[in-house]
Amino acid sequence: MSKELWKGNEAIAEAAVRAGCKYFFGYPITPQNEISEYMASRLPEVGGCFLQAESEVASINMVYGASGAGARVMTSSSSPGISLMQEGISYIAAAELPCVVVNIVRGGPGLGGIQPAQSDYFQACKGGGHGDYKLVVLAPNSVQEAVDLVQEAFDIADLYRTPVLVLGDGMIGQMMEPVEFYPIPKRELPEKNWAADGTRGKRPPNIINSLYLKAEECEIENLRRYEKYAAIQKSEVKCETYNLENAEVVCVAYGMTSRVVSNAIDTLEKAGINAGLIRPVSLWPFPSGIIAEVAALPGVKAFLTVEMSMGQMVEDVRLAVSGKKPVHFYGRTGGMVPEVSAVVNEVKRITGEEI
Amino acid sequence: MKTVFEKTKGLTDKELHYCPGCTHGIIHRLIAEALEELDVLDVAAGIAPVGCAVFAYDYFNCDMYEAAHGRAPAVATGIKRTTPDLVTFTYQGDGDLASIGAAEIVHAAGRGEKITTIFVNNAIYGMTGGQMAPTTLIGQKATTAPRGRDEEHTGMPLRMCEMLATIPKAVYVERVAMHDIKHIIQAKKAIKKAFQLQIEGKGFTFVEVLSTCPTNWGKTPVEALEWLERNMIPYFPIGNFRTVEEGK
Numbered sequence: 001m002s003k004e005l006w007k008g009n010e011a012i013a014e015a016a017v018r019a020g021c022k023y024f025f026g027y028p029i030t031p032q033n034e035i036s037e038y039m040a041s042r043l044p045e046v047g048g049c050f051l052q053a054e055s056e057v058a059s060i061n062m063v064y065g066a067s068g069a070g071a072r073v074m075t076s077s078s079s080p081g082i083s084l085m086q087e088g089i090s091y092i093a094a095a096e097l098p099c100v101v102v103n104i105v106r107g108g109p110g111l112g113g114i115q116p117a118q119s120d121y122f123q124a125c126k127g128g129g130h131g132d133y134k135l136v137v138l139a140p141n142s143v144q145e146a147v148d149l150v151q152e153a154f155d156i157a158d159l160y161r162t163p164v165l166v167l168g169d170g171m172i173g174q175m176m177e178p179v180e181f182y183p184i185p186k187r188e189l190p191e192k193n194w195a196a197d198g199t200r201g202k203r204p205p206n207i208i209n210s211l212y213l214k215a216e217e218c219e220i221e222n223l224r225r226y227e228k229y230a231a232i233q234k235s236e237v238k239c240e241t242y243n244l245e246n247a248e249v250v251c252v253a254y255g256m257t258s259r260v261v262s263n264a265i266d267t268l269e270k271a272g273i274n275a276g277l278i279r280p281v282s283l284w285p286f287p288s289g290i291i292a293e294v295a296a297l298p299g300v301k302a303f304l305t306v307e308m309s310m311g312q313m314v315e316d317v318r319l320a321v322s323g324k325k326p327v328h329f330y331g332r333t334g335g336m337v338p339e340v341s342a343v344v345n346e347v348k349r350i351t352g353e354e355i
Numbered sequence: 356m357k358t359v360f361e362k363t364k365g366l367t368d369k370e371l372h373y374c375p376g377c378t379h380g381i382i383h384r385l386i387a388e389a390l391e392e393l394d395v396l397d398v399a400a401g402i403a404p405v406g407c408a409v410f411a412y413d414y415f416n417c418d419m420y421e422a423a424h425g426r427a428p429a430v431a432t433g434i435k436r437t438t439p440d441l442v443t444f445t446y447q448g449d450g451d452l453a454s455i456g457a458a459e460i461v462h463a464a465g466r467g468e469k470i471t472t473i474f475v476n477n478a479i480y481g482m483t484g485g486q487m488a489p490t491t492l493i494g495q496k497a498t499t500a501p502r503g504r505d506e507e508h509t510g511m512p513l514r515m516c517e518m519l520a521t522i523p524k525a526v527y528v529e530r531v532a533m534h535d536i537k538h539i540i541q542a543k544k545a546i547k548k549a550f551q552l553q554i555e556g557k558g559f560t561f562v563e564v565l566s567t568c569p570t571n572w573g574k575t576p577v578e579a580l581e582w583l584e585r586n587m588i589p590y591f592p593i594g595n596f597r598t599v600e601e602g603k
């Protein structure tokens with residue numbers, strides 16, 4: 001198949017359908033409405049079901065039921081809606097139900113705005129809901145990568161019986177880019193013999209549950225789930241690097257911001273300044289190992305984390321760098337996007353260059 | 356020897372945890388018997404609430420789900436939309452359904468989800484220790500209404516059957532009570548009818564069951580049954596509020 005121009009949100013929806021997702025429950029919110037709208041017309045064509053829920057609270061609980069019955073299912077929303085889903089996401093993580101949640105992030109807090117932002121990093125990677133749990137969080141930086149990651153997200157969800165969050169931003173959702181839909185490498189997936197889809201005279205009842213009133217039992221469940229998270233940390237880290245050779249300043253940026261930063265790196269190179277980029281693609285598991293290795297390189301003088309937030313991922317970068325080198329931060333917030341010239345100037349400031 | 360009584364196959368052998376005299380257990384048995392008699396236990400899915408009936412998932416002998424507080428109708432929607440042949444029911448208390456889950460129940464009914472909701476109204480929050488519910492009667496004492504529910508301060512108890520009966524896709528809405536044998540038999544009929552209509556694909560079906568909470572009402576089991584009859588039935592009249600047999 002050749003490349004076609006696709007709008008990010010619609011491409012994400014089509015990718016889900018190609019991954020075998022037949023069920024979608026969601027509530028309207030800008031800037032991700034095209035995902036629901038696309039699903040509303042597309043899912044009936046594949047014998048699936050799109051349903052507009054009464055709220056995000058309801059949509060995530062519909063996902064709970066659908067996934068519990070063994071279906072491939074997805075919901076999407078933007079920041080305030082994802083906040084409303086947090087109780088349900090915590091239940092889904094605890095009951096170990098596979099599903100994909102897409103957050104096309106907008107500026108916050110509160111009602112915030114509808115422009116792109118990355119200020120839901122903490123919510124995505126540090127719990128968000130109550131209790132000890134993790135989400136796999138994938139952050140594409142192009143429409144093509146969004147298409148690839150959404151498809152892979154369903155397999156990761158099924159393989160580990162875990163919710164997977166695809167974290168985009170208003171820009172990824174709204175822009176058009178050339179896309180090719182090709183089959184992603186198949187993973188060997190376990191049978192869903194835990195699904196509560198009717199005993200049908202073949203097995204004892206299955207129960208989808210997250211309640212363990214005895215503290216000992218609840219602890220055992222959490223420890224067991226954390227073994228699974230350890231396996232995910234071992235096998236599912238995704239990260240890209242750019243221009244790290246000879247880099248004096250190493251930038252760390254994800255999603256759309258990483259494209260601004262790589263442009264800045266090219267500009268700096270022309271001015272004779274060596275900067276490189278580490279781009280986490282999986283935000284959880286976070287590529288701490290790679291960052292730590294780079295921090296130990298003698299040529300690296302400093303790190304610069306660039307985000308569309310007041311500084312959230314930078315905390316994980318600091319943990320990974322672990323004091324070996326200074327970690328600087330540059331961010332725009334509330335829906336503002338960092339400019340290439342601003343990132344260039346930040347790097348120059350760090351290297352002591354004239355601006 | 357001739358068998359004259361057998362425990363329904365619809366319940367597991369797990370010992371119920373309910374307080375002595377609580378009518379939750381009877382309601383469980385009626386649902387289980389109805390599912391067994393309709394021969395749908397192996398294609399049934401139940402959703403337990405957050406409330407005293409939270410462990411219902413251990414008691415019903417079919418596939419079960421534990422939902423977040425109030426969200427059972429949304430969970431049931433997800434199940435039914437992906438697996439339409441499952442006979443799906445929610446079991447919910449008055450805090451779960453009429454307070455925190457008010458939106459979910461209204462919209463499940465509005466969409467005409469082909470599920471059955473059994474709504475256990477005991478006019479109080481049992482599990483958390485006797486706080487005021489949206490169905491607590493005027494003057495009834497609760498730990499968060501220590502002088503009795505005050506109409507000026509907290510309004511009037513919600514009548515869920517009457518509200519849901521205004522929804523076109525709610526094809527069966529009935530209120531029953533647990534205070535004596537005659538009414539228990541009537542309740543069984545209503546529950547079975549609701550499941551029957553669901554199986555026929557008619558639409559959303561709802562049975563409200565007036566139930567006792569001797570522990571938090573501060574009454575003996577017998578006093579509780581009398582209190583239900585004297586105080587709850589006058590405000591929550593029993594009977595059928597809606598039956599649309601041919602609705603599709």
Ligand SMILES: Cc1ncc(C[n+]2csc(CCOP(=O)(O)OP(=O)(O)O)c2C)c(N)n1
Pocket residue numbers: 405406407408424447448449450451452475477479480481482483488
């Ligand atoms: C989000 C959330 N809020 C509050 C609670 C605490 N809680 C547990 S049960 C319950 C009330 C249950 O009362 P009801 O639905 O009337 O059922 P009953 O126990 O009387 O059968 C509450 C408020 C909770 N588990 N989750």
Ligand code: SF4
Pocket residue numbers: 372373374376377378379407477481482567568569570571
């Ligand atoms: S607290 Fe009330 S509703 Fe709960 S089990 Fe005891 S009597 Fe029943």
